Amino acid sequence: MALTSTEKQRRYRQKRDQDVKKREEYLRKGRQRWMQYKASGKVKAISEKSPREQRQQRKAWRHSQRASHARKKDRQAQLTPPTSPVEGIPHPAMHSRQHIQGWKKVKKDRAACYRANQKLEILVQQQKQMLEMYKKRYSRLKNKITPLMLIVLEQRLESYYDTNK
Known part of the structure; x- marks a missing residue:
């Protein structure tokens, strides 16, 4: 009777693994192949x-x-036979309705906190970006303005405040 390819593979592996030198050579080649993959960038x-x-x-x-x-x-x-239940003792894996509901509430609350934290982190990131943008604008404006322009701006501001009093 002819062997199936699975049986042929099984026999080949058993034969290879019985000889310690062949097994070591096989493992060494596998490690070497992995190092080559890492070195070539196929695996990161x-x-x-x-x-x-x-x-x-x-x-x-x-x-x-x-x-x-x-x-x-x-x-x-599949390997273990089913256990016969003992009268009067509840199964240890069974949980009460309240226990299950309690855990559902805990999980729901944790998920809500996680979502809220994610939103807050996004908001903080946006605020940091805006801060950087305004810092950059300020530094560019500061480099642009000359002392003469400052005097003109101050005069205009004084006249503006005088008229609006």
Whole structure:
């Protein structure tokens, strides 16, 4: 009977991993290949990525971690037989309605605080930009005005205040 490609792969890997020298050579080549990828720029460290790329990478990591945990949990559930419930003792994983509602409220409040903080951070950033803009305007105006222009401006201001009293 012919072997499937999966079985062929499994046998090849088992044979390779049984010999310590072959296994070390395989691992060394893998490390070397990774170093070449990093050196050529095909793979970047998280610190070398832009903030947007960092967010995307971390989101992908979170997603794969959740999937991995779910697969592990499913495997564990398939391997362990179901437990028989004991009369009168509630299941430890069960939570009361109040407990669940309490956590929903906490999560909702945290999300609201997070959104408010995000809005405030944006507002602070905008205020900083405006401050820089006005500082720049002031410095440019200061460099533009000559002493003679200052005298003329002061006279105009005095006449303006005199007429408006």
